[in-house]
Amino acid sequence: MRYVLYVLLGIAAVFVLLLIIAVIRAIIIKVKLPEKAVAVTYTPDEEKLYAEKLSAMVKEPTVSAQPDETDLERFEKLHEVMREKFPLIFKTLEVTDIDCNLILRWKGADSSKQPILFMGHQDVVPAPDDGTWKYPPFSGLIADGRIHGRGALDCKCTVFSEWQAVEELIAEGFTPPRDIYLTCSVNEENSGGGAEKIVNWFKEKGIRLAFAMDEGGAIVSGMIPGISTNVVAAGVVEKGSAHIKFTAKGKGGHSSTPVPGNPIARLSAFVCEIEKKNPFKKQFVPIVDDMFAHLAPYLTFPLRLLLGNLWLFKPLVGWVMPKFSPMANAFLRTTIVFTMSGGSEAANVIPAEAYVVANIRPSIQQNLDSCLAVLKKIAAKYDLEAEVIKGTSASGITDSHGEEFKFIEECMHACFPGFCFTPYYMAGGTDCRKYEPITDNCIRLCPIRVEPDQMNAMHAANESINTDALAETVKCYKYIMKNHK
Numbered sequence: 001m002r003y004v005l006y007v008l009l010g011i012a013a014v015f016v017l018l019l020i021i022a023v024i025r026a027i028i029i030k031v032k033l034p035e036k037a038v039a040v041t042y043t044p045d046e047e048k049l050y051a052e053k054l055s056a057m058v059k060e061p062t063v064s065a066q067p068d069e070t071d072l073e074r075f076e077k078l079h080e081v082m083r084e085k086f087p088l089i090f091k092t093l094e095v096t097d098i099d100c101n102l103i104l105r106w107k108g109a110d111s112s113k114q115p116i117l118f119m120g121h122q123d124v125v126p127a128p129d130d131g132t133w134k135y136p137p138f139s140g141l142i143a144d145g146r147i148h149g150r151g152a153l154d155c156k157c158t159v160f161s162e163w164q165a166v167e168e169l170i171a172e173g174f175t176p177p178r179d180i181y182l183t184c185s186v187n188e189e190n191s192g193g194g195a196e197k198i199v200n201w202f203k204e205k206g207i208r209l210a211f212a213m214d215e216g217g218a219i220v221s222g223m224i225p226g227i228s229t230n231v232v233a234a235g236v237v238e239k240g241s242a243h244i245k246f247t248a249k250g251k252g253g254h255s256s257t258p259v260p261g262n263p264i265a266r267l268s269a270f271v272c273e274i275e276k277k278n279p280f281k282k283q284f285v286p287i288v289d290d291m292f293a294h295l296a297p298y299l300t301f302p303l304r305l306l307l308g309n310l311w312l313f314k315p316l317v318g319w320v321m322p323k324f325s326p327m328a329n330a331f332l333r334t335t336i337v338f339t340m341s342g343g344s345e346a347a348n349v350i351p352a353e354a355y356v357v358a359n360i361r362p363s364i365q366q367n368l369d370s371c372l373a374v375l376k377k378i379a380a381k382y383d384l385e386a387e388v389i390k391g392t393s394a395s396g397i398t399d400s401h402g403e404e405f406k407f408i409e410e411c412m413h414a415c416f417p418g419f420c421f422t423p424y425y426m427a428g429g430t431d432c433r434k435y436e437p438i439t440d441n442c443i444r445l446c447p448i449r450v451e452p453d454q455m456n457a458m459h460a461a462n463e464s465i466n467t468d469a470l471a472e473t474v475k476c477y478k479y480i481m482k483n484h485k
């Protein structure tokens with residue numbers, strides 16, 4: 001009896017000791033927030049000029065061309081605007097135009113070094129002027145300290161800022177130490193083949209890149225609970241995405257004489273089972289550990305204690321966080337959600353066939369095939385067929401401890417001191433993953449401050465970006481281009 005008591009006391013003592021260590025660590029890891037940025041100063045005239053230039057680009061309604069569409073007139077019109085707004089670029093850089101997908105090469109002092117590349121897309125998602133927009137979607141209106149319109153954020157601000165940085169550096173007489181490329185595709189939003197055409201051009205020339213920097217992450221505030229400062233999130237990996245159709249077949253017939261085994265009932269039972277318990281296991285992958293380690297010093301105390309001490313609290317964090325945050329849940333596992341369904345055409349007809357469609361986002365640790373195997377096993381219980389309509393596994397992972405990523409991290413601390421910087425596990429997709437064959441470093445970050453309402457307006461009504469944020473972004477790209485050796 002006494003022996004048991006000693007063991008219990010021993011366990012309690014170890015636990016208290018670990019807790020004390022965790023608390024001390026949580027106190028130590030808090031960062032001191034430094035003062036103002038010096039690398040991103042700009043004048044009111046520059047802010048005004050940038051807003052006007054981006055506004056002109058937003059006014060061109062470059063709504064995504066369909067993959068098989070050949071009419072690229074609206075992109076040619078955007079090119080006209082860009083030729084007018086960036087005269088030095090078109091005078092200095094070598095321009096390659098493949099079906100309006102652009103590749104611009106700025107020759108550096110030493111072209112034998114691997115070039116660096118800044119990219120984006122010219123197309124935007126549709127924006128019907130249906131009364132939900134405060135200002136017409138393609139007005140490019142500058143008001144309330146913002147540039148308004150479809151594409152202002154996704155992602156003409158990225159393309160504009162990258163190009164404006166080059167334009168200014170040319171005017172200053174700067175020669176980059178190595179080649180710098182600017183690229184932008186015309187059909188990122190509908191996963192058309194623009195980025196592939198660009199990448200093939202590099203492949204044919206045997207060019208490998210030190211890094212490719214694309215849209216994806218941004219500078220956000222108020223998005224992560226327990227963190228009051230801005231967070232610069234640089235995407236290093238994208239989850240996969242797949243649409244899977246589950247079909248139930250039956251005999252059909254008249255609703256007056258139903259028989260058991262109705263396709264809709266079987267599909268419903270299947271959906272309920274998955275909704276009740278996500279069949280994909282939770283797992284901390286190294287990128288998530290890394291992300292929490294970067295965020296921890298900036299968090300308020302209870303969260304800092306937990307996320308700053310994953311060595312102790314990982315099981316607790318893995319259990320609690322997904323309950324409070326859908327985003328945290330998405331970091332830890334493959335997600336699945338049912339999005340479409342269909343059955344019989346009439347209310348008094350039993351369907352001979354019914355279906356549901358789910359969108360799944362395969363995580364890094366599970367490719368699409370193994371996700372499908374998990375789902376097929378459950379579907380079989382209800383006699384359902386499963387087929388992938390369209391889908392991909394997760395992208396590769398950029399090394400967040402590698403030289404190029406560390407360089408971007410240093411640039412962000414220089415341009416935005418006091419902001420938290422973190423590698424980021426993206427649930428959405430970009431063109432950047434297509435560049436994996438030509439670079440080890442796909443970095444998905446447009447260093448632009450985005451307000452929570454602006455984040456929510458992506459692909460929705462009232463898209464906008466702040467004029468002062470835009471000016472910082474231009475200067476930040478300049479800093480990156482000037483300081484990469």
Ligand SMILES: [Zn+2]
Pocket residue numbers: 121154155188215
């Ligand atoms: Zn985009």
